[in-house]
Amino acid sequence: MSSEQQTTRRIVLAARPHGEPKDSDVRFEEAPLPELADGQALLQTLDLSLDPYMRGRMSSAKSYAAPVEIDQTMVGATVSRVLQSTDSAFAPGDIVLGYGGWQTHSVESTSYLRKLDTSSVPASTALGVLGMPGFTAYSGLLTIGAPKEGETVVVAAATGPVGSAVGQIAKIKGARAVGIAGGPDKVAYLTDELGFDAAIDHRADDFADQLKAAVPGGIDVYFENVGGKVFDAVLPRMNTYGRIPVCGLVANYNLTELPDGPDRSGALMGQILSRSLTVRGFIQTEFANDQFDSFLRDASGWVADGSLKYREHVVEGFDNTLDAFRGMLSGKNFGKTVVRIAE
Amino acid sequence: MSSEQQTTRRIVLAARPHGEPKDSDVRFEEAPLPELADGQALLQTLDLSLDPYMRGRMSSAKSYAAPVEIDQTMVGATVSRVLQSTDSAFAPGDIVLGYGGWQTHSVESTSYLRKLDTSSVPASTALGVLGMPGFTAYSGLLTIGAPKEGETVVVAAATGPVGSAVGQIAKIKGARAVGIAGGPDKVAYLTDELGFDAAIDHRADDFADQLKAAVPGGIDVYFENVGGKVFDAVLPRMNTYGRIPVCGLVANYNLTELPDGPDRSGALMGQILSRSLTVRGFIQTEFANDQFDSFLRDASGWVADGSLKYREHVVEGFDNTLDAFRGMLSGKNFGKTVVRIAE
Incomplete structure (x- = not known):
């Protein structure tokens, strides 16, 4: 030394x-x-x-x-x-x-x-992709979101390390993946490079209408890592028994006070009730002991065979x-x- | 004829x-x-x-x-x-x-x-007690709330047919039951007749403080059938990994417009995230095929032995x-x- x-x-x-x-x-x-x-x-x-x-x-x-x-x-x-x-x-x-x-x-x-x-x-x-962000996507999507074959999974910040893994793992499991991102380059990347079924620019004026058109059968799983106006557009499209793993709310992180009213918190609970939704917050550490090893094995294989790009x-x-x-x-x-x- | x-x-x-x-x-x-x-x-x-x-x-x-x-x-x-x-x-x-x-x-x-x-x-x-309300309590509490022995379960409208069954079934399963009701007669009935561990009058000026005092270990399960200011007092007391079966929101049913702001819907999602909460809407029909027979057998026995009063x-x-x-x-x-x- x-x-x-x-x-x-x-x-x-x-x-x-x-x-x-x-x-x-x-x-x-x-x-x-x-x-x-x-x-x-x-x-x-x-x-x-x-x-x-x-x-x-x-x-x-x-x-x-x-x-x-x-x-x-x-x-x-x-x-x-x-x-x-x-x-x-x-x-x-x-x-x-x-x-x-x-x-x-x-x-x-x-x-x-x-x-x-x-x-x-x-x-x-x-x-x-082989660390905390990838594991966040894997554990939250598969344990809470639990997409079935043919179901529709929506994720925002979809070119980020969590969102891109959510969409690609959804595809690997046989679900439809719809990604939301900001700007034409990112949107094109989602469909052209990552194989998402649809991608939408949240900056578009008609964003909510584009989302509606992209999920003709409604949304079964919304992996929430953004909040704000993306969530507002997603919620009315959720199917009965839909699942919302809540992983992050980056749109809120720099907010210095609550947004102006009206107060929609009761209406949110009303949607959870009338659609029998599951909204579940989580931090990946909750699942690490049980699932990290299988994640690393699965994800390493998917990276190697090209089905999970980063x-x-x-x-x-x-x-x-x-x-x-x-x-x-x-x-x-x-x-x-x-x-x-x-x- | x-x-x-x-x-x-x-x-x-x-x-x-x-x-x-x-x-x-x-x-x-x-x-x-x-x-x-x-x-x-x-x-x-x-x-x-x-x-x-x-x-x-x-x-x-x-x-x-x-x-x-x-x-x-x-x-x-x-x-x-x-x-x-x-x-x-x-x-x-x-x-x-x-x-x-x-x-x-x-x-x-x-x-x-x-x-x-x-x-x-x-x-x-x-x-x-042996019909839809009792089954709503049974299926929502046991399937979604899933209280463990020693955990704290809170329910509002606690002298009603759903709430009273929720609290008593929680007790049967070894949990602490805290009931919320309106007026001294109902509050006394919860502890004196139904055996709740604590009961609180939501009309009290210091309702939120009383609730806090009644759940020194926090709340693990909140069976939501009311909404409004009761939920506002409950949410900050929820423990990490707490579960909220959402069965009804009677405080909202006669509302004609959204309440004034600020908009707390994002803050609600923030609480769900930071406490890893599960919020799950349900209607009892979802569970009827699988669970109604076992409910009727269990609940009839509890009514007969006096552990489930109505x-x-x-x-x-x-x-x-x-x-x-x-x-x-x-x-x-x-x-x-x-x-x-x-x-």
Whole structure:
């Protein structure tokens, strides 16, 4: 081990954002890392995953996970290279999946690391199609949505890492897949590259009418990761006994107050009642113990045989992390957002 | 068979109500009944069941069942006496459960009739604790709510035929039962007679605080049959992985427009997400084929051994039907509402 102390460049939360995170809500700083204790590894971050849930961690509101404290490093999954290790199972040069956060280097307990086999797929897939986003799609769609052959599955943010997997897994299971995305390039990608049965641009003036036309038999499963006006257009099209796995509500994350009325919450409950709908919130961790291994086996096979494609939106350079994060929250990414911090 | 033609006195829908049904929304009339065809019975209505779902049938809005047409007899389950029959399985004098509607006599196909054994329980229980309301409680609570031993179940309209069964079945299954009702008599009845662990008056100024105090471990199952401000107080108390079977929303049924804002529908979805809640609308017919027989066996046993008590709110006289219906929608009944039309 080197006796020189390793430092990290990191992004800490400076203030809880009100609406879209501002530059002043975070702070870049350089800090020393601790010496390695037993069972730890010093890691160099190669790729940092940016995901919508991180907006929730910036807030102090009650959620499914504790918020990031002020002056603490923003959390996040990372693909990293082992530089030093006090665990013989991890050697310098190993490429691992960890949870290093928004920083260039980290010290982590090796019990949280998973060694990645990069012989057939890029390591960054462990942050997307073969990682948490892919597993979110797999577990939520199959366990809660449970699409049957011939049923119609609708998903928004459909070119993102979760949505694209939802639609493709729906197809693999014999369902119809209808994707919603923003802009003609994304819409074309859904049908031309990913094999969705239909795709709709939520920016179109007649979006609700286009959706109606795309689901002549109604909607059996709506995988909710957006909320807002997409949900408003979807709800009247839901079939009796329809299922709505609620995975995210990115349209709400930067809202600073409740929208103007009227209050439609009672009407929403009325629709749930009159159509016998199932609306079920979930976080993928609920299913990880039971299903992650089968997911990894299934999804690796589907990636290998071409039935599950993925696309990455790689942003080069640690300095661009906050911009990339804001872009992802507003749909400017095209595919899974990854910040490439080192090669 | 008599050659004299039988007539019926009946209540037809005269207009679709706007808000609470007015006298002018219905019309009493006398009409002849048809001669019996094969496999039919002429019935004299003894007891007419009044239930919240009937308000939905008065509206033309899309729901889980077709609306009653203007000038048609209002629908409803009835306990009736067979006067004549062209089916040898039914004899004059038999007491049957049927679907005769709001009228003094009816002609029904015998395939829709169930002969009632009145040796140990009154026939009217087939309209309440041993009928559709009891089955609604049983199927929704056990299939969707699925309370585990020691979990907390909350139900509103808790002295009504559905709510009282929900709480008592929760107790039978080892859960804590907390009931919500309107007025001190009903609240006392829940704890003193039905054995609920706690009961709260929704008319109290500090209702939400009382509810919070009554569920120190949070709420695992909320059986929703009311909506409105009760739901507003319940939602923040729901535990992670909580279940909300949505059976009815009686607080909304007479609403003529959406309430003022802000719009809390997105916030409701946010709660479903952050607490991993299951919100599931249902109508008991969904489960009838699979579960009605086991319900009738279980519930009859519980009634016999005293663990499932019931209370009837009997209104004497067909002329009082509409008043009784309005009273039930506004919570003036105390127990299962039945109109006694004949002895």
